[in-house]
Amino acid sequence: MSTLPTLRESLEAHGLMAKKSFGQHFLLDLNVTRKIVRLGGPFDGDTVIEVGPGPGGLTRALLESEAKYVLAVEKDSRFIELLAELDAAYPGRFGVVENDALKVDEAALLAEYGLPPEAHLVSNLPYNVGTPLLIKWLTGPWQPKSLTLMFQLEVALRVVAPVGDDDYGRLSVISQVLCDCDKIMDLPARAFTPPPKVDSAVVRLVPKAERPDRKIIKNLETITAAAFGQRRKMLRASLKGLGGETLLAKVGIEPTLRAENISPADFLRLAEAL
Ligand code: SAM
Numbered sequence: 398m399s400t401l402p403t404l405r406e407s408l409e410a411h412g413l414m415a416k417k418s419f420g421q422h423f424l425l426d427l428n429v430t431r432k433i434v435r436l437g438g439p440f441d442g443d444t445v446i447e448v449g450p451g452p453g454g455l456t457r458a459l460l461e462s463e464a465k466y467v468l469a470v471e472k473d474s475r476f477i478e479l480l481a482e483l484d485a486a487y488p489g490r491f492g493v494v495e496n497d498a499l500k501v502d503e504a505a506l507l508a509e510y511g512l513p514p515e516a517h518l519v520s521n522l523p524y525n526v527g528t529p530l531l532i533k534w535l536t537g538p539w540q541p542k543s544l545t546l547m548f549q550l551e552v553a554l555r556v557v558a559p560v561g562d563d564d565y566g567r568l569s570v571i572s573q574v575l576c577d578c579d580k581i582m583d584l585p586a587r588a589f590t591p592p593p594k595v596d597s598a599v600v601r602l603v604p605k606a607e608r609p610d611r612k613i614i615k616n617l618e619t620i621t622a623a624a625f626g627q628r629r630k631m632l633r634a635s636l637k638g639l640g641g642e643t644l645l646a647k648v649g650i651e652p653t654l655r656a657e658n659i660s661p662a663d664f665l666r667l668a669e670a671l
Contacts (some may be wrong), residue, residue: 401486404452411479413452417593418472422589423451429588430458433599437545438520440464444512446541448498448520448530452655453480455521457523460487460534468514469493470501498530503539511620514539521547524593528552528568535602536614543603544576553580553598560660567621573661574609576602594650600605608667616668624656624664631655636667 402410404425410415415421424430433441441463450456450469453476459467460483468601469480471493471533480493492510495499498520507514518534518541527548534541548556551564556572556581558564582599586592609617620639629636633642633652648666650659659667 399480402458404454404457407479407482408452411475413475413479413637415669417475420449420450420522420525421473422521422593424454424521424588425452425590426588427454427458429584430454431461432545433464433521433545433582434458434519436599437543437601438462438464440517443489443529443542444468444507444516445516446503446506446516448482448518449523450493451476451521453483455519456480456491459519460491464517465490466510467491468506468510468512468516470496470506471496496500497501499526499533510564517542518544518546519543524549524552524653529654531556531568532571535571537608538611540604540608542604545581545597545599545646546582546602547597549598550595553600556580556602557602561657565657567625569627570621570661571617572602574665576604578602584615609668613665613668616671617664620667620671621656621664624659630670632659639671 405432415423442465445459445464447456447459447467447469450471456467456469465492474495477493477495483491488526504514505515522530534544554564555568557578558569579601580598583603584597586596623639624632624635631653632645635656636644642652644667647670650663
């Protein structure tokens with residue numbers, strides 16, 4: 398570790414500047430990245446997939462932890478050479494793949510590296526693809542052991558919002574049906590280089606032991622899209638195309654309620670009944 402240049406020196410040596418199109422806002426203070434890793438862990442003896450390592454501030458903190466292997470997926474080819482230097486500092490514990498995280502098959506990637514199929518996900522997410530990536534990891538075939546993700550504050554609040562809250566919506570229901578979700582850290586915009594326009598927060602999600610099967614997860618996506626697509630309407634109207642009053646009666650939910658009044662557990666019962 399001591400042989401590595403600072404993150405700023407490293408960026409300078411490689412002539413790298415943040416690119417807006419890749420949603421790049423870097424964390425260059427290792428005290429901050431170490432705290433994220435401490436709160437997101439423990440990762441002892443496990444593999445961690447990091448999405449969007451960029452200059453590697455979070456990556457370095459992960460490599461300092463007890464994680465057995467850190468596999469990074471970075472879309473911006475400019476960073477691959479810089480990141481390869483981490484391999485020399487932490488031999489046999491780090492790999493980096495140039496790819497789009499939205500397209501990566503995580504199970505296949507882990508197998509390709511000879512790693513076990515279970516792994517944690519950690520990312521200071523590019524804001525422009527944060528929500529689609531979360532939906533992919535929550536509903537896709539490969540299930541992470543845990544997810545420690547930096548979002549813009551507004552998205553983080555939506556993930557953890559309780560029923561009835563202004564931020565409660567589709568993302569809250571899908572996240573909370575499938576995971577235990579906590580907001581573990583707030584970060585002001587000035588913590589990033591360059592600073593984004595909004596503040597950020599880190600959310601930790603741990604998949605529940607009992608996972609509904611894929612068909613029910615699909616139903617949950619369909620029902621929440623319909624219910625929150627017209628969130629001011631009563632459920633008997635917003636869910637009309639999916640069975641409306643008949644479906645609601647099956648699970649004993651008042652047809653005059655609105656999406657924002659229905660708990661994640663009740664949405665799951667609707668998805669099971671669909
Ligand atoms: N982890 C670094 C840090 O904390 O300083 C960088 C975080 S920056 C907010 C987001 C990173 O994700 C950038 O390195 C960017 O190039 C990368 N990125 C953007 N879109 C991506 C995608 N679709 N797949 C993989 N990486 C992506």
